[in-house]
Amino acid sequence: MEAIADTSFLIDWARFSLRDLLFRIFHVVWIPEDVLNEVQSERTLMWIADHLASGDMSLFPLLPEYRERALRLIELSRRGPIRGLDFPEAYCIAVAEDRGYVVLSENGAAYAAQFLYTTAKVWRAYEVLWDLRSRGLVPDDVIYTYQEETRHKFPRRDLEKWKSYKS
């Protein structure tokens, strides 16, 4: 599988000690070029640079056809009851719809989009961790480790669902 990641996912995921397990699920993670402009810490930049060098990550250019679709997605998102998309995650969704990638995003509007107006799949860290657990690559309590290390919080109902999982 291939994925395309936005800044909101990368800056949290880069803080996680098991971050490299991402590449056990996705053989390439595409990074839109402008995402690099939003990343600043040495930790995140080094992680991205290492994986760009190894080929696990690759830069995705800003192409006019996806830019146009992204703008249409933003318009669509503003018509609904849920918070609207911004350009970075809309661009990832536009690319993913066409190329069959999974979008990696912690943006609530992007997460909601997959249930309302796009065929693209949008995974948060939660879905990545779920997939890693189902492959037996991480322990059951990894979700708490992730929350602690990244200062990210998952909604209560997602934590309850996580606890009810039987391998």
Add this chain to the structure above:
Amino acid sequence: MADALAEREREARELRRREADWNYINSLPPKLKAALLFYIETGDLYIAAKIAGLKVEEFNELRIKAKIPHVN
């Protein structure tokens, strides 16, 4: 589905409001304070960073200092 998604947003907003360090937020210059308040209400990192005049990751560090959880 839209109702369930709206409920998720409401819960996330409540959590951000509850856990935020309001003394810290109120001590900040207007631009940073406005950006954090926007983030608490919306959870939108990208626009909040634009309001603050920071890169997204810089703003995320500010969010962590203000003890506002990133909920999603």
